[in-house]
């Protein structure tokens with residue numbers, strides 16, 4: 139872009155959001171070029187710069203977002219939305235330059251509504267801050283991902299995020315009542331005033347998971363819940379994963395625990411041993427039940443009876459409690475995967491009749507094609523009909539050259555995700571698609587992809603919103 | 611850019627997990643991604659790798675209040691103080707210091723304080739003049755209290771007088787080095803200032819540091835830099851709590867409900883959270899904000915308010931919002947930084963007092 143046109147656009151953006159909220163400073167461009175995507179971190183680790191935006195804007199509300207999008211549409215400049223930058227799929231990286239729209243000034247908490255049990259807030263609110271607001275009134279959001287402290291309401295909605303007590307309280311897409319969204323042409327819309335209705339398809343669910351490609355979420359009403367009177371933990375050890383799945387499935391037909399986590403033998407013998415202290419061999423499973431104390435006591439009885447039927451060794455409450463205390467520690471240095479290793483979380487989800495098959499297929503595919511890679515997994519979010527796999531690969535000595543490393547990284551991902559797809563899984567469970575997995579969306583959806591493409595074409599004919607993400 | 615090995619390792623220790631994002635008072639108030647610990651680490655790591663010039667990152671280094679909240683939250687042993695002080699010094703040597711910082715340092719050279727003030731307010735001058743000069747205890751007010759919250763400085767003097775403490779305040783009180791340390795990092799001038807300060811305080815048995823930033827310099831930086839300070843250093847809150855415990859001050863318990871704004875340097879660097887609560891519980895009852903004690907959110911920084919006033923106003927507004935959300939009606943501070951910031955944006959119907967004022971009201 140020539141200097142003259144650049145300056146013209148800059149002044150228009152400054153006019154839209156205020157001079158102090160529109161930046162071309164090197165530090166702002168740099169910090170919005172690296173998210174939690176392993177490849178972006180690798181590039182800077184190797185002293186390479188990632189693609190940067192030309193302008194970084196921080197609008198304060200939907201009206202200012204609308205103005206920015208109108209400018210972008212007129213000049214046909216890409217707009218990439220950035221929440222907390224905690225995404226692992228490169229979704230927030232401005233791969234085509236243009237404008238990065240940071241949502242964090244839209245962080246107002248408008249209402250802690252205890253009559254209808256929701257918080258209305260700006261989509262740029264850090265989830266921990268809305269949890270604090272709920273806690274101050276004696277309630278809780280029950281969305282406890284490991285990134286609670288860093289990611290935003292809009293970011294979680296855009297990637298369909300999930301927290302540790304999801305089995306009882308649901309995924310982020312179950313927790314939203316209404317949203318305000320700015321369409322690519324600048325129109326500001328609201329989704330249905332109630333999330334359950336028969337007034338046509340669910341507008342919420344069109345924008346949830348759309349990763350900033352169809353619209354920018356600017357406000358949301360997120361559910362809050364009573365704090366549980368009691369939360370009890372119970373650790374179990376299974377000698378084989380098959381019985382663990384049968385036990386889990388049967389339990390879910392009877393009661394709904396909040397936490398349900400099954401670790402394969404490798405993870406039990408490594409991270410669970412290290413953080414939680416379980417020394418025995420087998421597959422560790424942690425269950426939490428919570429709510430009104432009397433009901434919790436009954437549910438615990440049902441849990442013990444059900445798991446005993448499948449030969450689970452009852453490890454008591456100590457390990458489970460330790461796990462809860464340390465739940466974020468799993469992501470801290472020394473425990474979490476980090477550079478200089480190459481790693482990736484290939485989470486997938488499927489009904490019970492396919493989930494084990496997917497696990498073995500992914501493990502075999504990754505380990506046999508890439509002998510330098512280790513594969514570990516746990517199953518952390520459960521439904522009455524199935525469960526998700528949180529499986530990870532680790533390469534301890536990736537190539538030094540960033541492009542070589544990128545090539546190997548992509549090959550492993552293709553291999554693992556294709557194994558999941560071939561066996562009835564999906565591209566991703568809760569980290570989203572971003573630029574990392576876009577190409578695989580078509581492989582999962584086939585002709586169904588035209589529904590997303592049609593929406594994109596109609597809503598964003600100039601393709602300004604987050605190009606090359608989500609396979610769109 | 612020549613970071614020490616330790617600094618370089620600290621910068622690279624940041625693994626971009628953002629576990630500390632929610633707690634950064636500046637980032638929370640401005641909503642700017644650059645105002646996070648990891649952004650600073652990323653910027654400086656690119657400088658350390660020779661990809662960026664220090665000039666691209668230095669202004670952002672000055673946007674960190676060194677409040678230590680991220681240090682507390684982070685398990686990487688991340689300590690922004692270590693490399694920000696090095697980065698500031700390097701920027702000075704490379705002639706890349708922001709102009710507003712240069713002019714504050716020039717003020718210090720010229721007037722002894724970063725604000726360029728040459729006169730104390732009359733009340734404080736008179737108050738100091740009324741004290742004996744030969745006491746064993748010295749109340750060290752600090753530049754912020756002397757030039758920015760003079761009413762509270764007077765209240766502190768009055769309180770110690772009421773307790774019958776034999777003390778003095780130096781008419782030519784030197785700087786502890788806090789302002790230079792904050793502005794220029796580990797420069798030789800900072801060391802010289804600290805040395806001169808130690809020399810003038812060493813004739814006393816006890817130093818009562820009114821401003822926790824000065825107490826932090828005396829107790830931590832002086833030690834780390836091998837500058838001998840023989841006098842015993844007490845924080846003002848610690849000293850006041852002892853006066854109450856020993857019966858030298860006898861406040862009457864009132865119906866007031868106080869909410870204490872823990873100063874970041876007091877609660878985190880000096881790990882002191884109890885004495886202030888003992889004091890306030892002797893005068894009334896206390897109601898805690900969600901982020902209190904070692905989790906406190908900083909409400910102000912007088913030096914930063916000089917060069918980024920709008921952002922610092924937002925920081926204070928946010929803290930008031932937090933206080934109001936729990937229904938606090940009287941917010942009590944124990945440092946000039948927080949008091950001055952909160953005072954400028956005090957919401958209607960709320961009360962702000964310093965801890966010495968709270969005690970004086972109950973005597």
Ligand SMILES: Cc1cc2nc3c(=O)[nH]c(=O)nc-3n(C[C@H](O)[C@H](O)[C@H](O)COP(=O)(O)OP(=O)(O)OC[C@H]3O[C@@H](n4cnc5c(N)ncnc54)[C@H](O)[C@@H]3O)c2cc1C
Nearest residue numbers: 221222223224225229283284285290292293299300350355
């Ligand atoms: C240490 C760590 C642990 C993690 N643990 C979990 C976990 O337990 N569970 C989990 O689900 N995830 C986890 N994640 C991943 C991450 O927190 C989620 O992917 C989250 O959804 C990203 O939100 P963000 O605000 O950081 O979004 P960003 O990374 O900024 O953006 C993600 C995507 O959403 C889009 N977007 C952001 N805001 C909006 C908006 N307002 N409107 C439209 N589009 C928008 C962006 O364009 C981008 O495509 C973890 C991440 C980290 C760093």
Ligand code: SF4
Nearest residue numbers: 624625627628630684
């Ligand atoms: S400073 Fe620590 S907690 Fe913050 S992002 Fe870096 S590693 Fe994470």
Ligand code: SF4
Nearest residue numbers: 634674675677678680
């Ligand atoms: S020291 Fe305080 S102001 Fe600086 S980055 Fe850490 S939390 Fe933010």
